[in-house]
Amino acid sequence: MLTIKQKKVLDFIETYTQKHGVAPSHEEMRKHLKLASVSTVNHYIKILQDKKYINREKNAVRSVEIGKKDEIINIPFRGYIAAGQPIEAIEEYETIPVPRSLFQQGELFALGVKGDSMIDEGIFDGDTVIVRKQNTVEDGETAVALINNNEVTLKKIYREKNRIRLQPANPKLKPFYVKEVIIQGKVISTFRNLEEQELKSGKIKLNNIYRSDCVEFMKSMDENSVDLTVTSPPYDDMRDYKGYSFDFENIAKQLFRVTKKGGVVVWIVGDQTIKGNETGSSFRQALFFKEIGFNLFDTMIYQKTPRGAVGSNKTYWQTFEYMFVLSKGTPKTINLLKDRENKDARDGDSGTKRLSDGSLLKLKRAGYSKYGRRTNVWEYLIGRGHSASDKIAHEHPAIFPEKLVQDHIISWSNPEDLIFDPMCGSGTTCKMAMINKRNYLGCDISQEYVELAKKRLGK
Ligand SMILES: C[S@@+](CC[C@H](N)C(=O)[O-])C[C@H]1O[C@@H](n2cnc3c(N)ncnc32)[C@H](O)[C@@H]1O
Numbered sequence: 001m002l003t004i005k006q007k008k009v010l011d012f013i014e015t016y017t018q019k020h021g022v023a024p025s026h027e028e029m030r031k032h033l034k035l036a037s038v039s040t041v042n043h044y045i046k047i048l049q050d051k052k053y054i055n056r057e058k059n060a061v062r063s064v065e066i067g068k069k070d071e072i073i074n075i076p077f078r079g080y081i082a083a084g085q086p087i088e089a090i091e092e093y094e095t096i097p098v099p100r101s102l103f104q105q106g107e108l109f110a111l112g113v114k115g116d117s118m119i120d121e122g123i124f125d126g127d128t129v130i131v132r133k134q135n136t137v138e139d140g141e142t143a144v145a146l147i148n149n150n151e152v153t154l155k156k157i158y159r160e161k162n163r164i165r166l167q168p169a170n171p172k173l174k175p176f177y178v179k180e181v182i183i184q185g186k187v188i189s190t191f192r193n194l195e196e197q198e199l200k201s202g203k204i205k206l207n208n209i210y211r212s213d214c215v216e217f218m219k220s221m222d223e224n225s226v227d228l229t230v231t232s233p234p235y236d237d238m239r240d241y242k243g244y245s246f247d248f249e250n251i252a253k254q255l256f257r258v259t260k261k262g263g264v265v266v267w268i269v270g271d272q273t274i275k276g277n278e279t280g281s282s283f284r285q286a287l288f289f290k291e292i293g294f295n296l297f298d299t300m301i302y303q304k305t306p307r308g309a310v311g312s313n314k315t316y317w318q319t320f321e322y323m324f325v326l327s328k329g330t331p332k333t334i335n336l337l338k339d340r341e342n343k344d345a346r347d348g349d350s351g352t353k354r355l356s357d358g359s360l361l362k363l364k365r366a367g368y369s370k371y372g373r374r375t376n377v378w379e380y381l382i383g384r385g386h387s388a389s390d391k392i393a394h395e396h397p398a399i400f401p402e403k404l405v406q407d408h409i410i411s412w413s414n415p416e417d418l419i420f421d422p423m424c425g426s427g428t429t430c431k432m433a434m435i436n437k438r439n440y441l442g443c444d445i446s447q448e449y450v451e452l453a454k455k456r457l458g459k
Helices: 004-020 026-033 038-050 194-200 214-219 248-258 281-291 402-412 428-435 447-456
Strands: 054-056 064-066 072-081 095-099 108-113 128-133 142-147 151-159 164-167 176-178 182-191 208-211 226-231 259-269 295-304 320-327 349-354 360-365 377-380 418-421 439-444
Touching: 004 026, 004 038, 026 038, 038 054, 072 128, 072 151, 095 128, 151 182, 208 447, 214 248, 214 439, 226 402, 248 259, 248 281, 259 281, 259 402, 281 295, 281 320, 377 402, 402 428, 418 428, 428 439, 428 447, 439 447
Parallel strands: 072 108, 208 439, 226 259, 226 418, 295 377, 418 439
Antiparallel strands: 054 064, 072 095, 108 128, 128 182, 142 151, 142 182, 151 164, 164 176, 259 320, 295 320, 349 360
16 A cells, blocks of 8 residues: 555656656655655655565666556545445545456445444445446445435345345344435455554554554543653654644643553654754643643653764754653652763772770761663664664664663563553564563554554564
8 A cells, every 4th residue: 555655756756757768866856755855765765666666776876667557556545435425525645556466357446434334244344345336236246326316325235126125234234225226336345454443443452553643542542551651753844754744732632641640751852943943842842741731750862873963064963852751740660770880989898987085986988889870861873783673663764762762661661561652653662662571552643654563573
């Protein structure tokens, strides 16, 4: 399946190649598609390549070729269908790619199913059905039927003496009868997203990653259920996350609702500089968290090594992000990391001193342990070979280091606790929770990142 943005990239490569006889350069793609950097272009090309939409000669300039046309076809997604409901407006960008080999003949379209009138045919609420356009079906076949001129319904069709029976495939529902029906197509296949089914039925399973907008996802979570959230939201439109919007205030409110008393949220965020002026969004967010009841327990710094430095030639290199440690009341778990080498380390000792009256005073000199408590500035090497112990993670454009997440997990949670990341991207938080014997829940709005995260966790 292609996201809207991926499809735009593919369309551009295709039209450019048709017009110029060669593929666009990375820089032309970056400019035309308004992508942040050439590495973002590379990111999309890799996805399109992996999904076999394009072929590419390694590292060659303008070497992208549109893949064989007959491998994948995009069919229009024409909205949702439910008993008695009209199909909603068709959104131009909504298409579903399907393998041509599976659907060889006819004109096809897809519909999202609402309701449970066809459950005995294995078609459930939330499924997507693939429909072949045709104006007749055999008795007993499942069809998209237009009745009363403007209502579209999904039913089994039976012709009776003077009428047509529209039969639901659900024993709880009665058939209904019409004189006339216009068949719009026959259902030839059904796709199901199991996680979306679980979400809808309110049965979120622990140790799983879901595709969902995080506000909607948190609404279906129990209140006071999360011990620790470690997350890094998209900030200041710095990167292109496929055009998904970001509803900070509702995310913050839902985070407060789902966090246990004494639970912690680590919110990792930076600011963009626009025309020499920093946005200050990070501070505004921290203050909003306080307004809605969180305690700003610590403002920590995630210091990236100079490799991560960015900035104009008029400023010092920018190399850090904030890590706001927010707690619901006082944190219930605090396991401070003590791995800072102490230069003054020495053993304690004791002795005596004779006082002027001849008596002996016992003296005790305190020792300093070899390692002391860390400062609240944490420094990590970033980039390939440093941020993640696997290669898959780098298919996401903005991962945070595994070690950083692990350090927070150890600091603010215990084994068996529930660790959450509402915008989990490549699944770093979930992976480190799993390794550290905690339960986890992750969600991301992008299906592609959810698949990536699952692959990373070996799911
Ligand atoms: C900075 S990235 C997180 C990267 C992650 N920490 C990692 O290590 O891979 C932000 C993520 O938020 C996701 N996102 C954006 N808006 C969202 C929303 N409304 N609900 C859920 N996820 C969202 C994006 O798809 C993106 O993967």
